[in-house]
Amino acid sequence: MAITQLVINQFRNLAEVKLEPIMGMNAFYGQNGSGKTSILEAIYFLGMGRSFRTHCVQRIIHHQADQFILFAQIQRDDQVQPVGVERSRQGDKKIRLNGETICSLAPLAKQLPLQLLTTESHRYFHDGPKPRRQFLDWGVFHVEPQFYPVWQQFQKALRQRNAGLKSQLPRHEIEVWNQEIVRLSALLDRYRKDYIAHLNPLLTDLLAIVLPESNLHLRYSRGWSLERDLSEVLAASLSRDQQLGYTQYGPQRADLQLYAETTPVCDFLSQGQQKLATYALHLAQGLLLQKLTAQSPIYLIDDLPSELDPEKRRFVATILTQLHAQVFITGITPTELSDMLPNQQSQMFHVKHGQIHAP
Numbered sequence: 408m409a410i411t412q413l414v415i416n417q418f419r420n421l422a423e424v425k426l427e428p429i430m431g432m433n434a435f436y437g438q439n440g441s442g443k444t445s446i447l448e449a450i451y452f453l454g455m456g457r458s459f460r461t462h463c464v465q466r467i468i469h470h471q472a473d474q475f476i477l478f479a480q481i482q483r484d485d486q487v488q489p490v491g492v493e494r495s496r497q498g499d500k501k502i503r504l505n506g507e508t509i510c511s512l513a514p515l516a517k518q519l520p521l522q523l524l525t526t527e528s529h530r531y532f533h534d535g536p537k538p539r540r541q542f543l544d545w546g547v548f549h550v551e552p553q554f555y556p557v558w559q560q561f562q563k564a565l566r567q568r569n570a571g572l573k574s575q576l577p578r579h580e581i582e583v584w585n586q587e588i589v590r591l592s593a594l595l596d597r598y599r600k601d602y603i604a605h606l607n608p609l610l611t612d613l614l615a616i617v618l619p620e621s622n623l624h625l626r627y628s629r630g631w632s633l634e635r636d637l638s639e640v641l642a643a644s645l646s647r648d649q650q651l652g653y654t655q656y657g658p659q660r661a662d663l664q665l666y667a668e669t670t671p672v673c674d675f676l677s678q679g680q681q682k683l684a685t686y687a688l689h690l691a692q693g694l695l696l697q698k699l700t701a702q703s704p705i706y707l708i709d710d711l712p713s714e715l716d717p718e719k720r721r722f723v724a725t726i727l728t729q730l731h732a733q734v735f736i737t738g739i740t741p742t743e744l745s746d747m748l749p750n751q752q753s754q755m756f757h758v759k760h761g762q763i764h765a766p
Contacts, residue, residue: 408520408702409733410450411487412480417472418452419445420761428733431752432724434744435737441758443737447523447707450735453477453492454519454705456502456512464494474499481519483702490518513555520549520704522693526713528685532673536628536662543627543663546692547602550699554598561591565654573652578645585641588657592637595658596629603627603663605699610691613726617683617719623665623672630660683719690726703732711736712743720747728752 415424420442426433435443444460448467451459458467468475474495481488491503502509504518531538547554568584607625614623631640640656641648648654665672665684672684689706697703706727711720724747727734738744741755748755757764 408481408483408705410479410519410705411482412478413450414476414478415446415449416476417469418449418475418477419467419469421445421449422469422472422761424761424763426756426763428735429752429754430731430733432727432748432754433733433735434741434748434753434755435735435758435763436739436741436744436755437758438739442761442763443758444709445761446758446763447709447735447737449477450479450705450707451521451523453479453490454516454521456492456515459523459525464498465496468494468496473497479519483518488518490515516548520545520696520702521707522689522704523707523709524686524689524711525709529678529681531685531688532665532671532676532681536660536664539663540661542688542692543599543602543661546606546695547598549696549704550602550605551598554595557591557594557598561588561595561658564588564591565657565659569653572649572654575649581645582642585638588641588654589636589638592630592658596661599627599629599658599661606691606695609694609698610687613687613691614684617687617722618676618680621667621672621676621680621684623667623684626664626666628660628662628664630658630662631656682715686715686719686723690723690730693730693732694726697730703730706732706734706736708734708736710738711747712738717746723747 409430410428413424413426413428415421424446435446437443448458448460461467474493476491476493478489478491481490488505489503491501493501502512502515504514509515544554544558564584564587568581568588571581571584603625610625614621631637637657641654644655667675672681676684693704693706711723715723736744744755754765
């Protein structure tokens with residue numbers, strides 16, 4: 408799977424960009440502020456319907472424009488499918504997939520699976536569980552067809568229970584939603600555990616190469632006690648939940664963390680080692696997606712040279728080559744990128760003042 412054509416109009420400082428990316432390495436170099444990261448951000452917006460840099464759409468639209476337009480042709484197996492996203496300063500939005508307007512972001516994410524690694528990748532283990540839970544659910548979403556509809560049902564039941572908690576509804580009314588939450592939580596927990604069981608061996612092999620002395624392992628927390636059934640936990644926590652106005656326990660509190668024996672890696676590894684561990688996680692997820700679906704995600708890697716030393720860059724490049732993945736990477740100079748670009752299946756662009764040139 409690959410993007411074969413990319414059109415970016417009025418997106419940040421990219422006024423008008425047209426690219427024909429190749430399957431393999433697509434490298435972009437230039438000074439800070441030139442627009443390199445904006446190219447990755449535009450691709451991310453096409454696949455996720457949002458930015459990874461801001462929640463304010465107005466900041467993304469070119470200062471002289473009223474809207475931005477993104478378009479891509481996606482080659483998947485033997486089919487070419489067009490994807491387009493438009494957003495205006497007035498809040499209007501339009502998403503089109505295969506010529507049809509869609510309202511849900513799920514088909515977009517399914518059509519364009521993306522793995523993003525930024526200069527903040529070391530924060531993955533420090534920040535709260537939300538990004539790690541999103542990482543886990545991204546993988547389950549792409550390999551387990553039943554996960555997303557179950558997740559949607561769970562979110563609806565959770566919203567209803569939280570609304571009842573805030574409204575101080577009688578216990579028997581809240582317990583109706585407890586039953587649904589317990590049923591759906593068991594399914595979500597099972598899907599996540601099955602996925603982790605497949606992910607673990609691949610991750611262990613990669614970590615043994617990049618961090619051979621660390622002896623790291625994944626630890627999954629499902630969001631409630633292992634010793635108690637969720638129905639018991641919800642009943643026991645009802646009074647406190649009502650005080651807080653939300654549900655404290657359940658799969659919405661799940662986490663996936665790396666540990667060295669009993670110590671989380673954020674308290675054990677250096678910042679550079681944490682970056683390596685994050686890369687290993689995302690590469691393992693790509694390997695698993697390819698193994699289970701015969702598709703590889705598209706990798707967006709911002710400022711890779713500053714993240715890793717030359718040896719580790721070549722290791723990442725080797726894994727990505729084995730994945731047969733399409734990759735978009737950025738760096739400051741062409742020299743620092745060239746040592747990880749294969750002789751074939753790679754191309755490099757110079758980005759300057761929002762303009763993209765082949766060197």
